[in-house]
Amino acid sequence: MSKMTPQEMAARIGGGLLSFPVTPFNADFSFDEASYRANMDWLCGYDVAGLFAAGGTGEFFSLTPAEVPQVVAVAVDETKGRVPVLAGTGYGTATACEIAIGAEKAGADGLLLLPPYLTHSEQAGLAAHVEAVCAATKLGVIVYNRDNAILQPDTLARLADRCPNLVGYKDGIGDIELMTRVYTKLGDRLTYIGGLPTAETFALPYLDMGVTTYSSAVFNFVPEFATNFYAAVRRRDHRTIHAGLKDFILPLVEIRNRKKGYAVSIIKAGMKVIGRNSGPVRPPLTDLTEAEVAELTALVKKLPTGASAMQAAE
Numbered sequence: 001m002s003k004m005t006p007q008e009m010a011a012r013i014g015g016g017l018l019s020f021p022v023t024p025f026n027a028d029f030s031f032d033e034a035s036y037r038a039n040m041d042w043l044c045g046y047d048v049a050g051l052f053a054a055g056g057t058g059e060f061f062s063l064t065p066a067e068v069p070q071v072v073a074v075a076v077d078e079t080k081g082r083v084p085v086l087a088g089t090g091y092g093t094a095t096a097c098e099i100a101i102g103a104e105k106a107g108a109d110g111l112l113l114l115p116p117y118l119t120h121s122e123q124a125g126l127a128a129h130v131e132a133v134c135a136a137t138k139l140g141v142i143v144y145n146r147d148n149a150i151l152q153p154d155t156l157a158r159l160a161d162r163c164p165n166l167v168g169y170k171d172g173i174g175d176i177e178l179m180t181r182v183y184t185k186l187g188d189r190l191t192y193i194g195g196l197p198t199a200e201t202f203a204l205p206y207l208d209m210g211v212t213t214y215s216s217a218v219f220n221f222v223p224e225f226a227t228n229f230y231a232a233v234r235r236r237d238h239r240t241i242h243a244g245l246k247d248f249i250l251p252l253v254e255i256r257n258r259k260k261g262y263a264v265s266i267i268k269a270g271m272k273v274i275g276r277n278s279g280p281v282r283p284p285l286t287d288l289t290e291a292e293v294a295e296l297t298a299l300v301k302k303l304p305t306g307a308s309a310m311q312a313a314e
Contacts, residue, residue, distance in 0.1 A: 010140055019223075024271075032278070039271070054068045055215075062283070068102065072087045072102075143156075152178075169182060169186075192213075201245065216230065222248075251299055255296060273296055
């Protein structure tokens, strides 16, 4: 059971960088608990405001409903209260509620509600889905606006009135007009999270729209770079930001964009590059090719912080 109220959790994560640790798998695709513990302990040594267990980069979509609370319980046990641990939940409404209850029992501090499985819905249906999940738990809930779950400002406002534990909004579509309308409508009622793939690309313009934090996938394997970049965003250090984009983020995005699903696969490849091999991605995702891993290795080596991480792992 979390010791934080939903509002305390939201304030905590809104004040710093967030990340979604990968879920390590063995060669047979079973959960590699030992590697997960080691990775979580390592990441807690950096300045991070919250870690999302079994989130998107953690391959929530390929975990079973029973595995999600298992992964969350290990994360909670290993982090030992050093950072808030939030859990992913999703699929159909009944399954999302079941996972939410399991994550709360496992000790999660909050929930990220991913889009429903497959189907497209009207605003009333999406609202009923969100409200049911909020009612199933005392944890703070963050809605992930993307794909087939695009909540409009009026819908969010009504949900915020009905659901005190709806405390966050994560944007995964990059619609600047919609993001502006959401923030204008709800103001500081919610904590706003940048959630586009490779969020560093959008971090600075989103800050000016009230999005004080974002989820950094690259924090998994270059945490010093990720935290330094976030600090530069918060102080609006354009020179440092553009250097980081030019030298690392945009070349990484070029590799990521080659194949579908590489937004997750490239992060697991990065873990391998620095000597923290977290195994393969589960199907239907595919791993990077050896040539692409070599490209990523060269990118990491160019970063002073990346090179030191690689040397420490050797």
